[in-house]
Amino acid sequence: MSTFKINAELRDDKGKGASRRLRRENKVPCIIYGSGKEPRSISIEHHKVLRYIEDESFFTSILELKAEGGKRQSVVVRDMQRHPAKPVIMHMDFQRVDDDVEISMNIPLHFLNEEECEAAKTSGIIVAHQITEVEISCLPKDLPEFISVDLAEFSEGDIIRLSNLVLPKGVTLNAFTHGDIEDHDEVVVSTTHVQAEVEVDDEAVEAPSAEVPTHIEEKSEESED
Numbered sequence: 001m002s003t004f005k006i007n008a009e010l011r012d013d014k015g016k017g018a019s020r021r022l023r024r025e026n027k028v029p030c031i032i033y034g035s036g037k038e039p040r041s042i043s044i045e046h047h048k049v050l051r052y053i054e055d056e057s058f059f060t061s062i063l064e065l066k067a068e069g070g071k072r073q074s075v076v077v078r079d080m081q082r083h084p085a086k087p088v089i090m091h092m093d094f095q096r097v098d099d100d101v102e103i104s105m106n107i108p109l110h111f112l113n114e115e116e117c118e119a120a121k122t123s124g125i126i127v128a129h130q131i132t133e134v135e136i137s138c139l140p141k142d143l144p145e146f147i148s149v150d151l152a153e154f155s156e157g158d159i160i161r162l163s164n165l166v167l168p169k170g171v172t173l174n175a176f177t178h179g180d181i182e183d184h185d186e187v188v189v190s191t192t193h194v195q196a197e198v199e200v201d202d203e204a205v206e207a208p209s210a211e212v213p214t215h216i217e218e219k220s221e222e223s224e225d
Helices: 016-024 046-052 056-060 214-224
Strands: 005-010 027-034 037-045 063-067 073-082 089-096 103-112 125-129 133-138 147-150 187-193
Touching (some): 005 027, 027 073, 037 063, 046 089, 056 103
Parallel strands (some): 005 063, 027 089
């Protein structure tokens, strides 16, 4: 598992005005909470945050956060707000974690050997990812960066459900803690038939004739008699 060591600054100023000031100073306003301790407002250098989030595992790792000479604390990312139009991180939430207390996290699925599987090589078939992440529970030491889904033997008509996932030791799926497994055993991967589009040559299609068929004209003449 990747190790991220984050240095932060404590801050006492709060509110929208204080957050705007921090952003002008190229800092990200954040909050850290949990483990029965008081929430604390902190800030992190914006350029460092941009570097952290380039790595997908940043969002599924136990991070080591230290604020101004204090002890390093184990935390996880709980929320991150981005600017809707600019490459700017507006705010982040971190939650403290305890070694002996389970945490729940959304973990991405990594689909392996997809390009080599039979289904991907079958004409008119695509491999459809119905779910790309799952919510799991585990102790911090067992937290996986991702869960692998091996598609090496995946063929047309095959289905992989939540119950088919191979979970790391100590990890459980939260979906199966809400009742009957069969009721929550969602499809993760399936195959879908794609209908080929037929190109029509407009020039090859003859326009319908505007002339009235002869037999209709004759009928009309007979009816006038």
